[in-house]
Amino acid sequence: MPEYSSTCLDAMRAVSTATLTTQLFKRGLRNTFCQGIRPLGRYEKNLVGPAFTLRNIPAREDLDVLENFSNPKHPQRYAIEATPAGHVLVIDCRGDARAASGGDILMTRLMVRGVAGVVSDGGVRDSLPIAALPMPVYCAGPSAPLNLVVHHATETQVPIGCGGVAVFPGDLIVADADGVVVVPAHLAEEVARDAAEQERMEAWIVERIRGGAKLPGTYPPDAATRAAYEAWRAAQG
Numbered sequence: 001m002p003e004y005s006s007t008c009l010d011a012m013r014a015v016s017t018a019t020l021t022t023q024l025f026k027r028g029l030r031n032t033f034c035q036g037i038r039p040l041g042r043y044e045k046n047l048v049g050p051a052f053t054l055r056n057i058p059a060r061e062d063l064d065v066l067e068n069f070s071n072p073k074h075p076q077r078y079a080i081e082a083t084p085a086g087h088v089l090v091i092d093c094r095g096d097a098r099a100a101s102g103g104d105i106l107m108t109r110l111m112v113r114g115v116a117g118v119v120s121d122g123g124v125r126d127s128l129p130i131a132a133l134p135m136p137v138y139c140a141g142p143s144a145p146l147n148l149v150v151h152h153a154t155e156t157q158v159p160i161g162c163g164g165v166a167v168f169p170g171d172l173i174v175a176d177a178d179g180v181v182v183v184p185a186h187l188a189e190e191v192a193r194d195a196a197e198q199e200r201m202e203a204w205i206v207e208r209i210r211g212g213a214k215l216p217g218t219y220p221p222d223a224a225t226r227a228a229y230e231a232w233r234a235a236q237g
Contacts, residue, residue, distance in 0.1 A: 002170045002185040011192035012048045012174050017181040019195045034163025034180040037138050041131035047175040049088040049116035051167050053160045054079040056151040064148040075153035080106050085114030088173040092160035093122025097140035099150035100125035111135035121163045
């Protein structure tokens with residue numbers, strides 16, 4: 001699993017997913033924002049952490065029975081105990097929210113273990129108590145039926161799709177009020193650096209717009225605007 005610097009992680013906690021999609025677009029990556037996934041609660045900070053993946057395929061009635069939950073090696077149950085602290089459990093439900101990918105007890109166990117959060121393109125049950133947890137949970141919405149009705153958990157720590165985006169184990173997951181972005185591990189450090197700088201400049205640009213500046217030449221900034229920004233930044237030390 002990749003290790004990310006504290007500088008990278010701190011920057012990712014402060015930048016928006018909108019900024020990250022722009023930075024990834026500049027690097028040729030267009031499909032990085034997970035579709036149909038929203039925060040279940042209202043969270044004060046970004047969810048940031050390396051991906052620990054869980055893959056599901058469609059359920060089959062002769063295999064997906066309640067007795068499976070007594071087996072600690074069942075992939076869903078295993079993932080709850082194996083996702084490392086500080087990581088994000090990312091669950092591939094094929095975008096099918098007809099059943100839950102987890103409930104209150106499983107999410108509480110993850111929280112107690114120090115997992116950073118959960119991202120699923122399926123549903124979750126017990127949505128109200130889960131929304132109240134301090135651990136962020138992003139999903140396709142509430143869904144009461146248990147996972148066995150629709151999902152057959154197969155394996156962990158393999159490449160998956162979540163919300164239409166490829167997720168490899170260790171990719172950096174960043175989520176805010178808009179949704180979830182997947183940042184490839186090898187790009188995370190430079191994207192974090194450039195995203196922080198983009199947000200500094202855009203905050204300065206917003207103040208100029210509020211002061212009456214016209215859009216042409218201001219956003220995107222032309223040479224004169226960039227020079228003014230650099231002078232302002234130098235004055236800030």
